[in-house]
Amino acid sequence: MGRPVVIDVVAAPGGNATEVLRLAASVDQLSPHVLAEAIVSEALARGLKLSLPTDVTEEPGRGVTATIGARRMSAGKLPADAVTSAWARGVVNRAGLDGAAIAWVCIEGEPAGAVLLRDPLRRHAPRTVRRLRAAGLNRLVMLTGDRAEPAREVATVLGLDEVYAEQTPADKVAAVRAERDRAVTVMVGDGINDAPALAAATVGVAMGARGATASSEAADVVLTTDRVDRLADAIDIARWSRRIAVQSAAVGMSLSLLAMVIAALGWLPPAAGALLQEGIDVAVILNALRALRGNPAAEVVLPAGTEQMLRHFAAEHDELRDTLGLLRDSADRLAAAPDSAALESLTTAHRLLTDRILPHERAEETQLYPALARPLGSDEATATMSRTHAEILRLADRIGAHVGLAQSAGAIQSDQVDDLLACLYGLYTLLRLHFVQEEENYFTLVQDEPTTADTARTRRPTEGADSAIHG
Secondary structure, eight states: OOOOEEEEEEEOTTOOHHHHHHHHHHHHTTOOOHHHHHHHHHHHHTTOOOOOOEEEEEETTTEEEEEETTEEEEEEOOOGGGOOSHHHHHHHHHHHHHTOEEEEEEETTEEEEEEEEEOOOOTTHHHHHHHHHHTTOOOEEEEOSSOHHHHHHHHHHHTOSEEEOSOOHHHHHHHHHHHHHHSOOEEEEOSGGGHHHHHHSSEEEEEGGGOOHHHHHHOSEEESSSOTHHHHHHHHHHHHHHHHHHHHHHHHHHHHHHHHHHHHTTOSOHHHHHHHHHHHHHHHHHHHGGGGTOOGGGEEEEEHHHHHHHHHHHHHHHHHHGGGHHHHHHHHHHHHOOSHHHHHHHHHHHHHIIIIIHHHHHHIIIIIHHHHHHHHTSGGGGHHHHHHHHHHHHHHHHHHHHHHHHHHHTSOOHHHHHHHHHHHHHHHHHHHHHHHHHHHHTGGGSOSSOOSSSEEEEEOTTOOOOEEEEO
16 A cells, blocks of 8 residues: 545534644654554644644544643544444544545544545555565455445455454454465564564565564565555566576586596596686676566666656656646536536636646657557557547537637536536546556656666566465
8 A cells, every 4th residue: 555645624513623633643742653643643744733632542544642731532443333423434434435544533532533544555555465475475365444335445456365454463463373374374464553463474574664673673674665566576576596506506416427427437637626716606697697687577667768758657647646636626517507607617627628738648659658658568458548549539529619618608508417417527637647657657667766877777667565474
């Protein structure tokens, strides 16, 4: 998963959403949990002044409780039977539809608001899962404390074999032990709640970039970044190194044995035999040094200009992704009533298409895709994406034609509504899918941090979570 982000803050009737976020961040600011970090980051980004909590206690899998001023407050989960009010049920329904996690904010035990967070999939996640399966991990299971709906959504996208949601630390340990009884099990975790499960696995792997000291201490392996695809890299490196080592040992011993047989028959003088043995040793050492380069079959060479272009378009994706909601909002407004407000919203959405999205797609088609043809081996590698560009342009032109007709008539006509809704919702869905496909297939070719080398070597995109068990 990626880094969680706050998508909405809801206050109880009579409350203030900004104050709910401030109180949640004040309670969470001493917690190492990734959701707490997201809440605090959002509050600081909004310029909110946090209060210093006292008597802070954190219950793994449940949340944080602290005293602020004279009041006892908490941020975290609530039992299902505690969600009884209409506004709270609305929050639960909204979270279920959006696949979001909920951090309930309680004052003296009473819910005062909720923070909704969504943990988007990282671009590398689907390719990482494929690489792990290719490495021989034949059962992939996700354990998470999140609710079942977003967990199942992630499992479906990634193609996981099993998902266990709403897991406490004790539940995770039991699941790991059950998997360990079936086969050798690797557990990957990134939080303090995962430490017991890491210790219970055959091999525990902690992602240590977020400072989860307990997990790092309990694990057998610590990844210094918070990216699980580094585990796939480690497996690739280990297998390639072992292959080179076995190859070097076998070739070296075979040549030495052959030289000894020739010498025993009297066909090889001692001095020449010594020189030949030295030559064999040097050849074996040089062959072993190939392990430093990595497996060339799993690499694709990108010119520096192409790598820079990929980073540029990836940054544009990050900027444009949040604006795509304007298309859906315009459709929602039109579905409510085809009035002047709907026409204004439709005009704004069309301006977004013509000013930002379509120029971005045209630049990809004329600049990025031709540059990728050679590294990927063929123009066919981007052919399906080019067809998607054509469909995006067709739908955008159709929406533009409707805008022209509506402006000429002074209002959206009734016979335009159904087609406009189909175009807006369809284009919104198509763009979301297209962005994800490009990010998974092409943008993952470049590493996270730019390099100064003229070329970059990265894994092919065709190779191939909370917590995950790999068994």
